[in-house]
Amino acid sequence: MNDKIRKYLTDIKESIDSIEKYLGEKRDFTIYKENKMLRRAVEREFEIIGEALNQIVKLDNSIKISSKKQIISLRNRVIHGYDRIDDEIVWGTIVKHIPILKNEIEILIIA
Numbered sequence: 001m002n003d004k005i006r007k008y009l010t011d012i013k014e015s016i017d018s019i020e021k022y023l024g025e026k027r028d029f030t031i032y033k034e035n036k037m038l039r040r041a042v043e044r045e046f047e048i049i050g051e052a053l054n055q056i057v058k059l060d061n062s063i064k065i066s067s068k069k070q071i072i073s074l075r076n077r078v079i080h081g082y083d084r085i086d087d088e089i090v091w092g093t094i095v096k097h098i099p100i101l102k103n104e105i106e107i108l109i110i111a
Contacts, residue, residue, distance in 0.1 A: 001111065005059055008052040009109050015045040015052075016102045019094065027094075033087050042090065043078045049101075050075020065104050067097040 022041050023032070032038055053068045054075070074093055078085060 001108070002059065005056055005063070006109065008056050009105050011052045012049050012101070013105050013109065015048045016098055016105070019045045019098060023094070029087075029091050032091060039087065039090070042094070043085065046071070046090070046093070047075055047078055050078075063108065065101065065108075067101055070097060071101065 019042055022038055022045075032042070050072045053065065054072050056063055056065070057068060057072070071093065074089065077089075
């Protein structure tokens with residue numbers, strides 16, 4: 001694996017760690033939805049994750065990351081359609097895709 005891909009993987013891991021830290025142990029959708037600063041922070045981390053995945057795909061599309069298309073799509077929505085961001089979609093991505101992505105990224109980093 002080349003150094004650029006490893007750097008992007010590390011960036012993704014750092015953003016996932018940040019999302020987890022922002023949300024804390026409780027992980028309550030109501031708190032997330034009511035806290036604009038928290039939502040914006042999480043959205044920014046998804047921008048970073050999505051862009052890093054986008055760059056990885058350009059460098060090596062054979063790297064196995066199961067939810068890369070969905071997360072890149074979310075990144076595009078956050079950046080280009082900020083006025084149409086659906087908190088439930090973001091939350092669903094946090095719950096459904098982030099744990100799997102975290103595991104996949106950790107495996108790729110140590111490989």
